[in-house]
Amino acid sequence: MGLFDIFKKKAKEDKTYIHAASHAACGPWHQYDVLLNIPIYGWEYMLNWADYMVSSDMKQIDQVTVSGIGTEDKNITSEFDADKGIKAMPTVADEYAMFGLAGVSNMTRGPIKIVWFNQTKMLRFFVTTRNDEFILKYTDTMVGRTFGTDKQMRLLADDIKVEDMILAASGASLKNISDIPPVKEEDPAGYDAYLKKLAARLTFEDKRKILSLIESGDKLMAIKICREGSGAGLKYAKDMVEDASTYITL
Numbered sequence: 423m424g425l426f427d428i429f430k431k432k433a434k435e436d437k438t439y440i441h442a443a444s445h446a447a448c449g450p451w452h453q454y455d456v457l458l459n460i461p462i463y464g465w466e467y468m469l470n471w472a473d474y475m476v477s478s479d480m481k482q483i484d485q486v487t488v489s490g491i492g493t494e495d496k497n498i499t500s501e502f503d504a505d506k507g508i509k510a511m512p513t514v515a516d517e518y519a520m521f522g523l524a525g526v527s528n529m530t531r532g533p534i535k536i537v538w539f540n541q542t543k544m545l546r547f548f549v550t551t552r553n554d555e556f557i558l559k560y561t562d563t564m565v566g567r568t569f570g571t572d573k574q575m576r577l578l579a580d581d582i583k584v585e586d587m588i589l590a591a592s593g594a595s596l597k598n599i600s601d602i603p604p605v606k607e608e609d610p611a612g613y614d615a616y617l618k619k620l621a622a623r624l625t626f627e628d629k630r631k632i633l634s635l636i637e638s639g640d641k642l643m644a645i646k647i648c649r650e651g652s653g654a655g656l657k658y659a660k661d662m663v664e665d666a667s668t669y670i671t672l
Contacts, residue, residue: 438459438558438562439458439459439460439561439562439565439566440456440457440458440459440558440561440562441457441458441459441543442456442457443455443456443457443554443557443558443561445552445554447552448548450550451548451549451550452548452549452550452551452552453546453547453548454546454547454548454549454557455544455545455546456544456545456546456547456557456561457543457544458543458544458545458561458565459543460543460565461543462541462542462543463538463540463541463542463543464540464541465517465518465521465540468521468538468540469508469509469514469521470509471538471564472508472521472523472536472538473507473508473509474567475523475536475564476504476507476508476523478567478569478570479527479528479529479564479569480523480525480526480527480528480534481525481526481528482525482526483499483502483504483523483524483525484499484524484525484526484533485497485499485522485523485524485525485535486498486499486501486502486508486511486522486523486524487499487520487521487522487524488513488514488518488520488521488522489518489519489520489522490518490519490520491519495520495522496513496518498511498513498514501513508523517540518540519539519540520537520538520539520540521537521538521540522535522536522537522538523535523536523537524536524548529560529563529569529575530549530551530556530560532549532550532551533549533550534547534548534549535547535548536564545561545564547560547561555577556575558577559575559576559577560575562576562577563575563576606661614668616658617658617661617662617669618669620652620653620654620658620659620662621652621662621669621670623651623652623653624648624651624652624670625651626672628647628648628651628652629670629671629672630672631644631647632644632647632648632651632663632666632670633666633670633672635647636663636666641663641664644663644666645659645660645663646659648662648663648670
């Protein structure tokens with residue numbers, strides 16, 4: 423089963439592709455970093471993906487860039503021919519760490535820039551207006567390739583509130599790739615370290631209240647206080663409360 427086959431299977435299940443997301447204001451732009459709940463993607467898939475976005479949503483392309491890690495963007499817009507597509511551009515015959523595509527989106531009705539990161543699970547969006555729910559819908563539509571279908575722009579994370587998906591809403595942020603929360607199943611040690619980092623933000627009083635609520639059987643309130651005290655998203659606060667003997671000790 424190929425990567426696109428996995429995407430199609432997941433789309434049928436109506437499950438979100440988003441593991442976590444963050445927002446940061448960057449001058450006139452709003453930056454969203456989205457960690458996907460998919461296998462790691464590579465260069466060839468990035469180019470196919472970009473061609474799909476050109477054909478499905480970004481009818482006007484203003485800029486195409488590539489860059490290595492720690493290097494400035496290389497503008498290769500002059501190589502782009504809408505009739506031939508992204509993969510026909512000479513520069514992309516070589517692999518780069520990042521690929522950027524900027525233009526006008528039919529969905530946003532305004533400018534958007536999408537950045538892919540080679541051999542990762544991360545996407546970055548730049549838009550001019552903050553709209554957390556829209557970005558979640560746009561991401562699921564883009565990854566599932568459902569533009570022009572009845573699944574277009576649906577919020578697939580229907581069991582999770584939008585504010586719980588956007589880490590920046592509770593004080594966290596994905597400033598760069600190294601800040602992305604580890605996936606529990608893929609990196610148990612890293613996930614454990616991440617939860618301990620969040621738990622360290624809890625005050626003694628927070629911990630006392632959480633442990634008391636757990637003992638009385640009120641885990642929902644314990645999770646609420648854990649989230650408020652640590653700035654953690656719902657999933658992370660829930661895992662900390664479920665394993666309080668490890669993460670919430672006096």
